[in-house]
Amino acid sequence: NAGVTQTPKFQVLKTGQSMTLQCAQDMNHNSMYWYRQDPGMGLRLIYYSASEGTTDKGEVPNGYNVSRLNKREFSLRLESAAPSQTSVYFCASSEFESLNYEQYFGPGTRLTVT
Amino acid sequence: QKEVEQNSGPLSVPEGAIASLNCTYSDRGSQSFFWYRQYSGKSPELIMSIYSNGDKEDGRFTAQLNKASQYVSLLIRDSQPSDSATYLCAVGRAAGNKLTFGGGTRVLVKP
Numbered sequence: 001n002a003g004v005t006q007t008p009k010f011q012v013l014k015t016g017q018s019m020t021l022q023c024a025q026d027m028n029h030n031s032m033y034w035y036r037q038d039p040g041m042g043l044r045l046i047y048y049s050a051s052e053g054t055t056d057k058g059e060v061p062n063g064y065n066v067s068r069l070n071k072r073e074f075s076l077r078l079e080s081a082a083p084s085q086t087s088v089y090f091c092a093s094s095e096f097e098s099l100n101y102e103q104y105f106g107p108g109t110r111l112t113v114t
Numbered sequence: 115q116k117e118v119e120q121n122s123g124p125l126s127v128p129e130g131a132i133a134s135l136n137c138t139y140s141d142r143g144s145q146s147f148f149w150y151r152q153y154s155g156k157s158p159e160l161i162m163s164i165y166s167n168g169d170k171e172d173g174r175f176t177a178q179l180n181k182a183s184q185y186v187s188l189l190i191r192d193s194q195p196s197d198s199a200t201y202l203c204a205v206g207r208a209a210g211n212k213l214t215f216g217g218g219t220r221v222l223v224k225p
Contacts, residue, residue, distance in 0.1 A: 031211050040217070043215040045212060058212065090157055090158070101206055102148065102163050104160060108156075108157050
């Protein structure tokens with residue numbers, strides 16, 4: 001049982017390049033989330049998917065797109081990377097049933113945009 | 115005013131003592147409350163969840179919730195050097211299952 005996995009672990013991009021961050025969970029959870037964490041800013045929600053087939057914007061969605069590929073997988077795409085997107089990105093998942101709202105996090109992707 | 119506020123610390127605690135962390139929130143509709151531990155360079159790890167007023171104990175950890183006063187706290191008893199980490203408070207509403215995180219409190223346990 002791997003929980004939540006993310007790839008890649010590290011990435012360096014040049015301004016204007018694109019990339020997709022991958023996330024998968026094997027806990028049969030319904031909801032999945034993408035956060036970014038910056039020093040002094042805490043964890044901020046980028047996008048989330050309450051259930052398969054739905055996605056919604058979070059607090060800081062500009063510059064990002066997401067795809068809920070199936071119940072297990074939720075990807076985050078940067079179409080044209082900017083230095084302001086240098087951050088640590090975390091994917092999380094939650095059952096969101098039976099009043100269980102606990103979220104479990106993946107190991108993170110450290111992204112640097114130069 | 116931030117939606118979820120925590121003292122950034124560092125909170126320095128002698129080994130074996132009790133560490134007391136506090137978190138206040140502004141949304142009176144909040145119904146779910148969580149404490150995460152995050153070691154430097156690692157991802158947040160869920161350590162406690164609490165949904166009802168009162169205390170909830172799990173090992174050396176006790177979470178306390180007071181919805182009327184809009185605060186949630188975490189007590190760490192018999193603090194160990196391995197408890198040195200940043201502790202994140204997260205608050206959510208039932209609908210939508212979105213969590214709002216505080217900035218975290220850094221705890222240092224000194225041997």
